[in-house]
Amino acid sequence: MAKRRDRNFLGPAGTSLGLGEFWALTAAGFVLFFAVWGGVAASGWLPPNLLPSPLAVWDTLVRLWNQPFAGHVYAEHLSASIQRFLMGWAIAVGIGVPLGLLMGWYRLLDEIVTPLFDAMRFVAPLAWVPLAALWFGTGIGGPLLIIFVGSFAPCVISAYRGARLVETRLVEAAQTLGASSRQVMLHVLIPGALPSIIAGLRVSAGLGWQSLVGSELIVVGAGLGYLMVQGQGNLNTTVVIAGMVGIGVVGFAIDVLLRAVEAAFKRKWGQA
Amino acid sequence: MSEIVFEGVTRRFPLPRGGEFLAIDRIDLRIEEREFVAIVGPSGCGKTTLMRMAAGLDFPTDGRVLVGGKEVTGPGPERAVVFQQFALLPWKTVRENIGFGLMCKRTPKAEADAAIARYVELMGLSGHEDSFPHQLSGGMQQRVAIARAYVMQPAALLMDEPFGALDAQTRIVMQEELVRLARRNPRTVIFITHAVDEAIYLADRVVVMGRNPGRIIETIDIRPLREDGGWEAMPIEEVMDTPAFTHMRSRIWKLLKAREQERPAAPAPIPATVPAK
Ligand SMILES: Nc1ncnc2c1ncn2[C@@H]1O[C@H](COP(=O)(O)OP(=O)(O)OP(=O)(O)O)[C@@H](O)[C@H]1O
Ligand SMILES: [Mg+2]
Numbered sequence: 001m002a003k004r005r006d007r008n009f010l011g012p013a014g015t016s017l018g019l020g021e022f023w024a025l026t027a028a029g030f031v032l033f034f035a036v037w038g039g040v041a042a043s044g045w046l047p048p049n050l051l052p053s054p055l056a057v058w059d060t061l062v063r064l065w066n067q068p069f070a071g072h073v074y075a076e077h078l079s080a081s082i083q084r085f086l087m088g089w090a091i092a093v094g095i096g097v098p099l100g101l102l103m104g105w106y107r108l109l110d111e112i113v114t115p116l117f118d119a120m121r122f123v124a125p126l127a128w129v130p131l132a133a134l135w136f137g138t139g140i141g142g143p144l145l146i147i148f149v150g151s152f153a154p155c156v157i158s159a160y161r162g163a164r165l166v167e168t169r170l171v172e173a174a175q176t177l178g179a180s181s182r183q184v185m186l187h188v189l190i191p192g193a194l195p196s197i198i199a200g201l202r203v204s205a206g207l208g209w210q211s212l213v214g215s216e217l218i219v220v221g222a223g224l225g226y227l228m229v230q231g232q233g234n235l236n237t238t239v240v241i242a243g244m245v246g247i248g249v250v251g252f253a254i255d256v257l258l259r260a261v262e263a264a265f266k267r268k269w270g271q272a
Numbered sequence: 273m274s275e276i277v278f279e280g281v282t283r284r285f286p287l288p289r290g291g292e293f294l295a296i297d298r299i300d301l302r303i304e305e306r307e308f309v310a311i312v313g314p315s316g317c318g319k320t321t322l323m324r325m326a327a328g329l330d331f332p333t334d335g336r337v338l339v340g341g342k343e344v345t346g347p348g349p350e351r352a353v354v355f356q357q358f359a360l361l362p363w364k365t366v367r368e369n370i371g372f373g374l375m376c377k378r379t380p381k382a383e384a385d386a387a388i389a390r391y392v393e394l395m396g397l398s399g400h401e402d403s404f405p406h407q408l409s410g411g412m413q414q415r416v417a418i419a420r421a422y423v424m425q426p427a428a429l430l431m432d433e434p435f436g437a438l439d440a441q442t443r444i445v446m447q448e449e450l451v452r453l454a455r456r457n458p459r460t461v462i463f464i465t466h467a468v469d470e471a472i473y474l475a476d477r478v479v480v481m482g483r484n485p486g487r488i489i490e491t492i493d494i495r496p497l498r499e500d501g502g503w504e505a506m507p508i509e510e511v512m513d514t515p516a517f518t519h520m521r522s523r524i525w526k527l528l529k530a531r532e533q534e535r536p537a538a539p540a541p542i543p544a545t546v547p548a549k
Contacts, residue, residue: 172329173359177373177424178349187372191363268404 052238060238061245069239070230072222078246080222081212084140088147088215089208096155096204097197101189103156104163105181117156125150125211133218143215143223150211151204158200162193198265202258209251273340274350274427274460276303276326280335283321295321297485298335306458310471311479312524318486319464320356323430326462327353339428349373352421356432356464358413360405366392366416367401373424391419394449396442410437418446422453428460435470444508447473455504468524469512473503480527489527494520 034054040046041053048056064074072080103110128149132142166189174188216225224243231239283296296318303309311319324330325337328347337344339351347353352373360369367388368375374384392401395415405413414437421429435443447470454461454474465471471478476495481488497520498504503511511517 167359169355169357169359170361172347173353173355174361174372174376175347176327176329176349176351176353177420178376179372180376183376187364188361191361194363 049235049237052241057238057241057245061242064227064239064242070222070227072227074227074242074246077222077224077227077243078250080226081216081224081246082250084143084215084223085147085209085212087140088144089151089205091144092148092151092204092208093155093201096152097159100156100159100161100197101163101185101193104160104166104193105185105189110160117153121153123149125207126214129214129218132215138218138221142218143212146211146215147208151208154200154204154207155197158196158203159193162196162200163189165196166192195262195265198258198262202255202262205254205258206251209247209254213247273305275305275307275340276428276460276462277301277338278322278325278335279338281322281325281332281337282334283318283325283330284333294485296332297487299486299488301479301488301491303460303462305460308454308458308461308463308474308476309479310463310465310475310477311481312465312468312471312528313481313486313489314483314528315466316486317481317483319481320432321486323353323432323462323464326428327351327430329353349377349424350426351428351430352424352426354417354421354429354431354434356436358405358417358437360413360416360420362405365402365404366397366408369405369416370419370423372420387423391423394422395419396445411439411442414438415442415446425457426459428462430462432464433466434463435465435467443470448508450474451504468521468528472497472517472520472524473508473511478524480524482528492520492524 038054041048041051041056052060061074067073068076070077099113103113125146128146129142132145136142136145170188170192171184174184179187212223213225213228216223217229224246228240228243231237231243278299278301281296281299282294284292284294287293299322301309311322313319321330325332326339326344328344328351331337331344361372364372370391371384371388374387379387388401392398395418397412397415397419400408400412405416408416414434418431418434421431435446438446451474463471463474472494476493478492478494479488480490480492497516501511501514501516503514
């Protein structure tokens with residue numbers, strides 16, 4: 001018993017655990033969380049309209065699933081959010097990763113872009129909401145811009161780091177075999193940077209998804225953030241929490257998916 | 273035209289704490305077209321640096337490096353390099369690594385496949401065509417790196433301790449193979465090695481280098497020995513038993529040893545200007 005505890009404290013989280021142990025502990029965490037929540041809600045310290053019980057939220061979720069709220073059923077809000085996220089994130093990845101790779105390769109670009117980039121990084125995604133509203137009103141552009149600024153930085157940084165970490169001798173070997181700049185990019189820098197890029201994609205997807213609610217504050221129509229704002233307007237706490245549950249579950253699913261992709265790449269190419 | 277000429281080549285590296293380290297000091301060396309030159313010398317005498325300058329991966333601080341009469345401005349596939357540390361692409365299979373240069377040249381697929389298959393066979397890599405480098409032993413990785421260079425049919429071949437990671441048996445096979453290749457289809461070769469035996473057996477000329485600063489101590493012609501001794505027709509172990517060979521070996525050993533005794537225990541690079549610690 002003591003031995004197991006040591007392992008868990010000393011090792012990086014999760015490394016020394018079997019799959020069964022992992023899921024058992026994960027489940028234990030959730031059970032504990034719901035127990036405390038349910039206990040506090042049942043104790044009556046807080047009025048139910050401020051802290052509804054887990055069961056009340058579950059009931060609301062079921063209801064939202066079947067009946068439209070704020071114009072749509074839950075699944076439609078969910079898919080509106082996911083679509084918006086995927087578009088914004090795809091744009092961030094499509095621009096950020098190539099830019100990062102180029103910065104890693106061309107010294108000059110690095111020196112021009114990096115300071116600018118460092119300064120922009122401190123403007124939080126939510127701080128873009130007013131500007132996005134002014135530019136795009138309630139159009140699709142607003143949320144896309146905010147998800148974009150939320151997830152862009154990790155794309156650039158991870159691609160840049162990845163390209164920088166590719167060993168010089170590999171680039172040199174390719175060049176002595178006659179590779180052009182384009183071929184070096186395609187066959188050496190991109191695959192070499194890929195582990196770092198994939199790790200960055202995971203971070204950027206998380207940040208992009210987190211920026212989503214902020215982006216949906218300015219959207220009229222559908223989406224988890226919109227659902228929650230409407231719930232707040234009606235003083236309906238269970239709807240607000242039901243929205244949060246959706247955000248959490250989808251965010252977790254995205255992370256698990258990208259972790260699996262990361263693991264698959266590691267398996268293929270070894271730990272090189 | 274692929275003779276390699278070093279003209280008064282000096283290479284200094286800036287030291288991290290200021291000052292400079294003189295890695296190579298005014299080297300003059302001419303390697304004729306289709307000549308096989310082996311370079312031996314103690315660790316840190318600048319062998320790799322010299323070869324990198326011929327490859328176009330590094331440049332002299334002073335002097336010039338010419339290949340085929342033209343100053344070297346960068347790397348190119350007509351000067352294939354076998355690196356001391358293999359430098360295989362970890363995300364490509366054995367087949368893709370060997371075929372990489374051919375792909376860059378846009379060699380037609382059928383032709384490239386045939387060439388790759390030939391070198392896979394020659395290097396004893398059959399059955400591992402679809403393995404990734406991390407699935408191979410060090411010696412196998414090195415053979416992939418050699419195949420990758422040979423398959424380009426380069427005018428000049430620059431090899432940095434290419435047999436260093438091989439076991440004794442494989443090493444002998446590779447040495448004999450290289451001799452065969454080099455005689456059948458001669459090309460300009462710079463071959464760096466720590467093994468004096470190997471240098472004498474393979475080379476037309478052996479260049480002995482010394483360090484602090486890196487420079488040429490002596491250049492020795494081996495070709496007359498080989499031609500008079502009829503080495504080509506003999507297996508390697510018999511060649512290494514001939515008096516001419518053993519005599520040459522001790523001569524080179526003495527050169528290397530004399531240098532080390534002359535400057536005992538001088539491992540630390542001596543900066544041009546020593547900053548106060
Ligand atoms: N990029 C560099 N920056 C600074 N110093 C360098 C650099 N490359 C080489 N040197 C120095 O130049 C000297 C010669 O290095 P080089 O790698 O050419 O030696 P070598 O003869 O190939 O040695 P070995 O037999 O161990 O491979 C060494 O002292 C090394 O520290
Ligand atoms: Mg070396």
